[in-house]
Amino acid sequence: MSTPPSLAAPPRTAGSGSRRPRQNLAVAGRRRAILAAYSFVLPGFVLYALVMLYPAVQTLLLSFREWSIAPGKPSPWVGLDNYIQAFSDPVFVDSLVNSAAYTAFTVPLQMLIGLGLAVLLDSKLPGRVAFRVLFYLPVVTSWVVVSLLFQYIFSSGDGLANNVVVHMLGISSENVSWFQERWTGMFAIAILGVWKGIGWSMLIFLAALTAVPEALKEAAQLDGANAFQRFWHVSMPAIRSALSVVFILLFIGGFNVFISVLLMTGGGPGNATQVPLTYMYQQAFKFLNFGYGSAISFTLTLIVLAASALQYSWSRRKLAD
């Protein structure tokens, strides 16, 4: 797609240095290496640019218009109005806060529990395949099913959650109407998110842990390291890259939480559990405010992108240390 201008530079130098054959050879080799690299990247990237980036640019352009769905109807240019509206829209700002809270709650738990299970299942434990399958089941169970079930668990009557809160823990003296209030509702949604996501991060960590050389672990054991020390000093450094990948993917996924909120509360009651994507969906596909929906979507993208870029460069730097 977008070939950077710098690509043109090396061949030109190659031409000018034709009188020195050895350097010429090196330049030709470098040129071949670059061409080879593009042959790795471009087939996928062209397709990616066509079906993702090109529509994304179009959606970005929509966000500067009051876009009418019907072809041939006027879609006046409104500049940054949709973005200004977004930041003065308390529902959108609250939805950002909700998704931030959701992310802050679900990402660490998913990583910790997923990693814990992966460590337990990485060893040569008899029956580990069965456990691997069992822990993966939530990932493949349909959202519709689990959302319905979690509504039961967090029902305002004598559901499982109220049993735990009132009788087992004694935190509350009476039953909680979970989906009635913002934070209890978000809590229920976040618990579902963790439950459904653990198997996902477990799988990636399992894949990463297989790269830890068995010999190193054995050597550490001979040196008298206990299980935790072995994990911390041998396994952890080897899976740091996977940790940062999972963290960023979960972080992005947390801000993009959608289907569970839609099915559990629909963003309600009264926008209390609205997250950016449910609000975007409502504005675009229910109210037909596509320009505004696009602006919401790109505001979210920008925020998440900035945060991910920070984390990514930070984790790179740490890796390089």
Add this chain to the structure above:
Amino acid sequence: MALASRKTVSYGLRYLILALAAFIMVYPFLYMVSTSFKSRSLALGDPTRLWPTDPTLDNYRQVLGTENFVRYFLNSAGVAVVSTALIVLLSSMMAYAFARLEFPGKRTLFTLIIVGLTIPTMMLIIPQFLLARDLHLLNSLPGLVPFYVGTALAFNTFLLSGFFQQIPRELDEAMMIDGAGPWRRFWDLAMPLSKPAVGTVIIFSFLGTWDEFAWALTVLNDVDKRTLPIAIALFQGQHSTSWGLVFAASLIAIVPVLIVYILFQRNFVAGLTTGALKQ
């Protein structure tokens, strides 16, 4: 002896933790299984009672007897297998280049991949629909494939590049001294060493394309071209839903996903890299 008993305790503790976790993780699935054997299921029953009172296979019979159900299953299977193969191939190639090769524009392209990770795809559906129309890919099963592959590339490229970076550089350099070009290093070194990661990509990609619903529903019109998730969603009514049917159909749909999972998690064998290092 002390060592042996400590080992037993640690095994027992591990199993206890695993069993407890497994129960919590599996319960909703069991509830789904149980409901699929219930005859009256317009509303969902008490989730604490797992054993159906009059278990029946009627829901399964009705699902499998639905017009075209087998066809929908095969439609989904075809699209998912082809898409998964292309996703694995293209994303591992891209990831390898980002992780191991140098080329101008690398940072820009990688940034654009990360941008794609953060864009909510729901908002792209109308521009994508217009694109599919202009490319004559509407209402066509093969037409789903480029969109499934293209939208999955960002995620899988990002995931795989993390794994490719973990491959010790020494191995790469050793092969380069032997005169191996990037393609040989990719096929003979990076791919075999990343079997677990590639397995993960296969598992996720198959699940993603097998379960995809919104796009397939939007672009497919002919009833006989539909995929399985559409058929399952059609069991949900406007005012009432036969949950037994929905769950029975969903359980049938889970089988291939689990088979793929079980087949490819076998790639997760500890010590792959160790072996390579010893060579």
Add this chain to the structure above:
Amino acid sequence: MNHWKSGVAVTAALASLTLAACSSSSPVATSVTSSGAVSNELTGTVTYWHAYSADSPEVSTLEGTIIPAFEKLHPGVTVKDVPIPYDELHQKLITAAAGEQLPDLVRADIGWVPELANLGVLEPLSTSMPDFQTYADQVYPGTLATNKWKGTYYGLPLDTNTRVLLYDASLFDKVGIAVPTTVDELMAAGPALKEAGAYAFADNGAGGWNMLPWIWSAGGDITDADVTKATGYLNSAESVKGIQNLVDMYNAGYMPDIILGDSGGLQTSDGLATDKYATILDGPWMYPIFAGQYPDFTVSSSQVPAGPGGSVSVVGGEDIVMTQSSTNKDAAMEFMRYLLSEESQLAMAQVGQMPVLSNLGPQLTSINAYYAQFVEQLQTAKPRPPTPAWSQIDSIMQDEIRSAMRGDKTVQEALDEAASQSDALLAQFN
């Protein structure tokens, strides 16, 4: 496709039997047959999107009876029906509209017709269908009104429903009070029912579908007749009183929390069947659900509790619309006519879809006794205001009335706010 065609062949015999039975008993059927004879030269394919669920008797009636019978009348025409999951039909329609890929006919939720008409994708039937008035005269006025946008009709009603009062007779027997027929009686029944451990009334939200019966029955309204203005209607003294009654009942503990939109609460039908809720408002589809899920429970029904404005409920259901992009309008229109014929409407009535033809009302009780209360309620039932802004107004009402229920605002303040926000939205479409 093949499978589907063989299904047509199998059911053809059955369909012709049904047809024969219908045409012998009803006079309108002959006129349809004659109009069919006139347009026998119709050809081509008619694509029809609907949201009947896959295992539903509605879809088997459509595919097994109605379409084969129509294709027998018009051998040159093939009707291709496409079932689409209800929750996604709107999204698919919008995307298809943007890409100019709409089918010939759509069974659309009544709320979508003004919106789609405003997008300019629907055929204005009242100008392009020569016999539109014939059909308009046969249907309930409340159902016809849902098709109107800026003085033009863009569709015809296809099936209808409304909400009536469903109650638990055994509970009222136990407590020893009569089933309330007015809002005042319902409120008066609160204390006794509360003592018996039941809520007098339950509903699961504060949107238009939930609130409009109370506003209209109190003599209030949402907008003016031309749907241009909400101030003076939605916040009139009558409308405020209608909502205030509910707020008072909620505050007194005669109504459960689910009115605030608690998706984890005991749902209305489950509460009614288990003696927790004495009354709810709901539609005819609840009967099969109760029969299937609570076989020991007998549900009873009566009219919406009346107020100063009478007993006025809200019209639900679907319309049939034709798209402007249809390339086979004559055949599509003929299929529309057939869907509105007595035999089609009665065939769908057998499987729970209430006919829109008002003259079929008396016959319906012989199909399902429970239709009686709904037919009666439909005589006065009104549609939600037909405007593309409705889904947004609905959401505003829901939020504002919810804050009134929670005591954050007075009912007057809440409805003033809702009315002024609605005015701004309505102004966009005038």
